[in-house]
Amino acid sequence: MAEPILKVNSVTKCFGGLTAVDDVSFSVEKGEIVGLIGPNGAGKTTLFNVISGYYAPTKGSVVFQGNDISGKPPYHLAGVGIGRTFQVVKPFAGLTVLENVTIASFLKHPKKADAERHAWQVLEATGLADRANVSAAGLTLAGRKRLEISKALALEPSFLLLDEVVAGLNPTEADRTVELIMKLKAQGLTILIVEHIMRVIMNISDRLVVLNFGKKIAEGTPAEVSSDPHVVQAYFGEEAA
Amino acid sequence: MKNRGATILAIIGAALLILPLVVHDTFVLRVLTEGVMWIGLAIAFDVIAGYTGYLNFGHGAFFGIGAYTIGILMMQANLPFWAALPAGGVAAAVVALIAGIPTLRLKGAYFAIATWALSRAIQQLALNVEFTGGPDGMRLEAFLNPQFFYYLMLITVGATFAILWYLLERAPFGLKLKAIREDEEGAKALGLNPTKLKMQSFVLSALPTGILGGIYAYWITFIDPSSTLGDLVSDQAVVMVVFGGMGTLFGPALGAILIFAFKTIFWAYLSDFQLLYLIILGALIAISVIFIPNGLWGTMFKRKADATRPQHQPEPASEPAALSAVAAPEEGN
Numbered sequence: 001m002a003e004p005i006l007k008v009n010s011v012t013k014c015f016g017g018l019t020a021v022d023d024v025s026f027s028v029e030k031g032e033i034v035g036l037i038g039p040n041g042a043g044k045t046t047l048f049n050v051i052s053g054y055y056a057p058t059k060g061s062v063v064f065q066g067n068d069i070s071g072k073p074p075y076h077l078a079g080v081g082i083g084r085t086f087q088v089v090k091p092f093a094g095l096t097v098l099e100n101v102t103i104a105s106f107l108k109h110p111k112k113a114d115a116e117r118h119a120w121q122v123l124e125a126t127g128l129a130d131r132a133n134v135s136a137a138g139l140t141l142a143g144r145k146r147l148e149i150s151k152a153l154a155l156e157p158s159f160l161l162l163d164e165v166v167a168g169l170n171p172t173e174a175d176r177t178v179e180l181i182m183k184l185k186a187q188g189l190t191i192l193i194v195e196h197i198m199r200v201i202m203n204i205s206d207r208l209v210v211l212n213f214g215k216k217i218a219e220g221t222p223a224e225v226s227s228d229p230h231v232v233q234a235y236f237g238e239e240a241a
Numbered sequence: 242m243k244n245r246g247a248t249i250l251a252i253i254g255a256a257l258l259i260l261p262l263v264v265h266d267t268f269v270l271r272v273l274t275e276g277v278m279w280i281g282l283a284i285a286f287d288v289i290a291g292y293t294g295y296l297n298f299g300h301g302a303f304f305g306i307g308a309y310t311i312g313i314l315m316m317q318a319n320l321p322f323w324a325a326l327p328a329g330g331v332a333a334a335v336v337a338l339i340a341g342i343p344t345l346r347l348k349g350a351y352f353a354i355a356t357w358a359l360s361r362a363i364q365q366l367a368l369n370v371e372f373t374g375g376p377d378g379m380r381l382e383a384f385l386n387p388q389f390f391y392y393l394m395l396i397t398v399g400a401t402f403a404i405l406w407y408l409l410e411r412a413p414f415g416l417k418l419k420a421i422r423e424d425e426e427g428a429k430a431l432g433l434n435p436t437k438l439k440m441q442s443f444v445l446s447a448l449p450t451g452i453l454g455g456i457y458a459y460w461i462t463f464i465d466p467s468s469t470l471g472d473l474v475s476d477q478a479v480v481m482v483v484f485g486g487m488g489t490l491f492g493p494a495l496g497a498i499l500i501f502a503f504k505t506i507f508w509a510y511l512s513d514f515q516l517l518y519l520i521i522l523g524a525l526i527a528i529s530v531i532f533i534p535n536g537l538w539g540t541m542f543k544r545k546a547d548a549t550r551p552q553h554q555p556e557p558a559s560e561p562a563a564l565s566a567v568a569a570p571e572e573g574n
Contacts (some may be wrong), residue, residue, distance in 0.1 A: 052430065078432035090427030092420050094488075103420045106413045107432040115413065151431060 003066060005030045005159055005190050006051070011060035011070075013046055020046040022214035023060070028159075033181070033191045035205030035222075037198075039234055042211040044194045045087055048163050051192070052084040053077040064159065078107060083157030085148035087164045087194070091136035098123065098132040100147060104154035119154055126150045126180060142173045149180065160184065162193040166200050178204060202226065210234070257395055261388045272505050274391045274460065279481065279501045281398035281453050283493035284405055286478040288446040291487030292409055293439060294422030295345065298353045299360030301474030303333040303447040306363065307454025308469040312379045313372060315459070322384075326455050333451025334444045336363075341443040345436070357475070364470040378465025381458055390460040397456060401449040406490055408445070418442055419488065477504075480522050484529045486536025495538055500525075 004027035013021040021043040028034045036044050049055045051062055056071035063069070069077060074084075092100050101122055105115035123129040128146055131139065139147060145165050152160055162181070166174045178200055185191060185204075195201040201208070201222075208225040210218040212234040218225050225231055257277070264270055286300045307329035314325035344355040367373045409415030417438055420428040425435045458464045477500065485496020500522075507518050533540045 054426070054429075073434070074429040075432050075434045078430060084430050086427065086430070090424045090430075092423035092427065094423050095416075095419055099416060099419075103413075103416050103428070103433070104431040106417065110413065112411065112413050112416075155432060 002030060004028055005065055006192070007063040008047075008051065009061045009063065011047065011050055011057045011062065013043075013050055013055055014058045019214050021050065021057075021211075024211065024214070024216045025060075026209045026216065026219055028190055028192055030190055031185070031188055032206040033185055033193060033204055035201040035208045036192060036194045036211065037196075037201055037208055038211035041213075043214040044211055045163060046214075047211070048084070048161055048192075048194060052082060052161055078155050078157075081155075081158040082161065083152035083155040083159070084161035085145075085152050085163050085165055087167075089141075089144040089148050091139065091144050091147055093135070093137040095136055096133050097128055097136055097139065097143075097147060097150075100136050101150050101154045104151045107154075108156045122150050122154045125183075126153065127176070142169050145169065145177070149177075153184070158190065160189055160191045162191060162195075164194055164196065167196050174200060254399070261391055267387050270387045270391055274387070274394050276498060276501045276505075277391070277394045277398050278453055278457060279477070279497040280494045281394070281401050282450060282474070282478050283481040283485065283497040284398075284402060284490050285446050285449045285453075287482045287487060287490070287493045288405060288409070288418075289442050290446075290479070290482055291489065291493070292415060292418040292422065293442040295439065295443075296349075296353045296479070297356045297443075297446070298475050298479065299340075299356035299358075299363075300446070300450060300478045301470060301472065301476075302356075302360035302363045303337065303450040304454035304457070304474050305360075305367070305464075305466075305470035306333045306336055307451030308458035308464045309367060309373055309379070309454075310451070311455035311458045312381055312464055315381055316379065317372060322459055326452060326459075329455030329458075330448045330452040333447040333454070337443045337447035338440065341440050345439045345443060360470065360472075360475060364466050367466040367470055373466070376466065378463060378468075381462045381464070383462045384459060390456065393456055394453075394460075397449070397452060402490065402494070405445075405449075409490065414441075422488070476519075476522060480526050480529075482536075483526055484533075484536060486538030486540070489536075489538050492536045492538030496536065499537075 006028040008024060008026050010023050010025050011021055012019065012023050024043075024047060026034075036047065038044055046055065050057050050070075053069070053072050053074040053076065061068050061070040064077075064080065064082065067080070069080070092103070098116065098119055101119035102112075102115045105118040105122070109115040109118045120129065120132065123132050126146055126149055128143065128150055131143060136144070136147060145168070149162070149165055152162075166177050169177060174197070181191065181193070181204055193201070193205070205222055207220060208218075208222055209216060210225055210228070210231050217230040217234060218228040220228070260273065261270060264273075282300070282304065286297065290296050310329040310332040311322070311325045314320045314328055315322060340356070340359055344352055344359065347355050368376050373379060409418070417428075417433055420431065420433055421435050421438050428435055454469060458469070481496035481500045482493040483496075484500065485494065486492020504518065507521075508515070511517065529536065
């Protein structure tokens with residue numbers, strides 16, 4: 001088997017006395033979609049922040065394409081091919097949708113005209129092109145989540161971290177986003193996704209990693225994971241298991 | 242629109258260039274020279290305040306540092322003006338670089354307070370060390386040629402405007418700074434290094450300010466801690482930019498012209514009420530922030546943009562109203 005694109009080696013992240021992520025290890029192979037699930041407060045977003053460089057791990061390491069990236073700043077990781085979205089969306093509210101995406105396009109297209117052209121292409125692909133000249137503050141939640149994805153894609157990443165890009169959308173919008181994610185996978189992108197909506201995560205993930213109280217409690221295909229007694233217990237409580 | 246703008250700009254530029262040939266009144270020329278200087282100070286201030294979102298209440302310090310550097314180099318090191326002038330800009334830029342390391346980590350009001358404190362500290366330094374002349378100030382060798390200073394100021398401010406316009410409106414740099422202003426954490430994920438960009442912005446703001454301070458010193462021939470390092474330089478720059486329109490180049494220029502014209506008229510007729518001038522400045526900044534948060538320029542253009550935008554733009558997929566309400570934009574931060 002080829003070298004995995006991402007390896008998380010015994011990552012622990014503590015905030016003071018609180019251990020948010022506790023000795024978690026897993027890896028992601030090139031071209032697959034791995035879902036990261038777990039009840040609220042399981043440490044999913046913290047783990048995302050460690051992988052994307054927002055937090056340095058307290059212990060352990062993150063290896064991306066063979067290089068140790070633990071503790072490297074986010075802007076460095078964007079440069080090596082890691083794109084991410086934020087659960088709490090971060091649009092540049094005072095700028096237009098096109099400007100928002102153009103800023104991300106600068107990474108691979110340093111000239112402004114090239115970056116703008118590239119941003120247009122990204123917006124065409126994500127279905128936001130008709131909103132390009134609208135202020136990002138004027139977008140609905142669905143639009144903002146889509147803008148998050150557009151910005152991450154404009155970096156032309158090889159690895160995409162999606163943090164709850166479906167949550168909060170109505171079923172139609174959710175389907176559109178799932179469609180987009182599958183299209184990205186078909187283009188060869190590797191994706192690590194956090195999502196609460198089981199219908200979505202079970203359908204799109206090749207494999208799942210389940211966290212609870214910061215620890216990894218299960219890993220496997222969606223079918224394996226959903227019948228795992230530890231997972232059932234974490235989601236539904238002692239008696240259900 | 243763009244062509245018309247360029248034509249208007251060219252006409253204004255040409256008018257400013259031939260003005261001294263028509264106007265021989267030294268007082269008028271002096272007022273114009275200072276007016277042009279304020280345009281330069283306002284646009285330089287806007288680089289860090291408007292584009293990058295870091296309200297610098299110590300902008301006057303860079304002006305004073307430039308002025309004192311030229312003064313000291315000319316009077317104590319006997320350097321000619323042309324040799325001393327670049328050093329004024331460099332000195333201000335170096336101070337910005339050093340001061341930026343601790344202060345640019347702060348946000349919002351904390352940055353404003355820190356830069357204000359820094360400018361007070363520099364003023365105290367100038368008051369208490371010997372080579373600045375302390376509270377007595379410093380007299381420079383007089384060079385009485387109003388036309389020379391008018392043109393020097395005009396060329397310096399014109400060049401500053403052109404360079405800033407290219408960097409901030411044409412090159413990617415301006416958009417990157419705006420990304421920092423809008424969301425620093427979000428900008429990081431897009432490959433931007435906020436520390437580096439903020440430093441570049443601060444230095445870019447300080448450099449022309451120092452040079453203008455140097456020209457001012459040679460022009461006015463007398464500098465002291467209260468005139469060049471006092472609060473008024475910073476405060477006026479803040480009002481001009483906030484009133485004119487932050488995050489643009491034409492806004493601060495417009496603000497500078499209007500505020501400076503007001504100041505000139507006010508001081509000509511009501512010079513006994515200088516305190517009132519400061520009160521009006523204070524009121525103006527409050528009024529601008531509350532009623533025209535985008536400034537005069539921003540308000541004028543936003544209206545226009547809204548009018549030309551198609552009125553009805555349906556969302557691709559409709560969404561429950563409650564959700565859009567939850568996701569209401571957090572404007573004004």
